[in-house]
Amino acid sequence: MRIRFQLAASIFVTGCLGLTALLCDRAVAVHETLYKRSETRARAMVESLESLLLADMRDGNARSMTKVAQSFAGLPGVAYVQIIDRTGRVVVMEGRRNVPGRAKGGYEEQLDGLIEVHTAVIDPSSKEMLGGIQLAMSTERLEKIVRGIALRGLAVGGPALLILALAAWYIGVLLGRRLESLSEAVERMEGDEPLQLEDGGTDSEVDRLSRRFSALNERLASEKTARVKLEAFKDDLTDMLIHDMKHPITVLGATLALLTDCDHEGFSKEKIAGLAAMGRRAISRENAMIEEMLQLSRLNDAEVPLRRTRLALRPFLEECAAANAVIVEQSQLRWRLDIADDVSGWVYGDSAVLKRLIGNLVLNAVEHSSAGCHVTLGARLCERDRSKVEILVRDEGPGVAPELREKIFEKHRTFSESAKNVGLGLAFCKMAAEKQSAQLKLLDMGGAGATFALVMPVFREPQAAPKHPEAGDAKAISPSAVAEG
């Protein structure tokens, strides 16, 4: 059975039971109240009879007693009045007493159809018992009244019950249908099906809830995919690190073994110096790898969010150029800063991470360049989308083989045998770029060398009223902005 019918039936049955219980309770209460009132009336009449009949009973005046009894027996609701003398003999009996069986004991006895009240009459002066008086009230009239009330209750309660049933059915169907659509929506989400709400364009609570669930589901799925990707990426990196970290250790081990045996092998001073240099290089590689691992670890740590701030583009690039110039010059290379004229405004990013990213790209360029070559840090607006800027790091080295161009970021490998690092630098760069809503690309510029481009959204003040020009805009930059390193 569908949920809507189950729910409607449940509410209907519950309502019926509740209403019936209420009617019954009211009927019993009315019944009890009426009986109590009759009892009280009967007791009052008996007390009146006692005071009226005291003298007659002392004197044994049967005629007078009969008259009094007749007058009471004629009152509405009174079934009979009975007077008994001191011997227990019935002296007067007025009214009808055709009632089945009498209950025993008690001052007031309630029989089927009768409420009986009796009392002993005692002479107050002599304290002598003169006899007894018994009065019975008929319940016939009471029953009639109660039946009337019950009938009126049913007359009112029937339609009320019908209305309640219809309301219950409607509520049940309404709620049930919403529950069903919610349940179906959840089932569709479980089955990765598109969410199709029954009511189409409506905006009911269930629809909104379903949409929220759907959005939450999509977000969770997206987060799961990202986490799986990240885990795979980390596994890949870990595997690569284990692989690559053993190489310098192997070299160090071999170097130490050779240095230990150098007397025996008869090594020259130059050869020993060469071994020491090889050992230092191995240590340097290990250090570089540890540094790169720390960078990656920082980027992966969700508790350390990036501190993205507004960075004026030109001053920022000039700062990066100054920071990297030393490394380039020490490697006997020529350093060049080349920012296009139309590049201005600012980007949003974590200054420290962006500097490190650019530094890694420069280091990568240095490692793949021969003495005397240029290493260039540049910037230009994207040709297809002028709202983005390309921050370029270009070298004049051997370039990247076509078959490695697609794999260079995926595999996180160096693309030249002469590289001193292990490729984690580019892995860091890619991850750092993605964390800042930027893209890192290897451009195909033609000719020798490799050009990496960091593509980021660039923001500028409206040209009409540049109230707060950026520091970079205010600074004069030569058209070519070329600074030889």
Place this chain on the structure above:
Amino acid sequence: MDTRTKKSQQKALTGALAAREFSRPRLIVIEDDPDVREALRLLLDGKYEVVGFPDGDDILAAIDNYEPGLVILDVDLPGKNGFELCRQIRQSSKHRRLPVLFLTVHRDDESFVRNLQVNADAYLTKPFEAAELKETIRRLVTA
């Protein structure tokens, strides 16, 4: 780097070196890391003539030219990996009995099983002990 240029340079080098007279047992080392290759050359230089290659593209030609007593292979190599090179040697009727020693960083079972499947003679993981390496090579070359 242009692949054709690299291959032609390698072939020229192979030919030139092949013309030389070797008085000591020869070893071919296929290892992509230049420092490890150099370290191996220095470690073994006293007793062996060591010829190193960054990849195994022309391994059979190199074996033909140098007639080494042993081939030392890394597993992770650009182009064909070490297992493929070993299989290539084993499938060659001329060189199938040539001893092959794997030097790799992989210590896991899969690598080990693959190593057995390609019928290598020995297997050392990096970083290795110099003495163990020398002893393993001595055993394989004199066997």
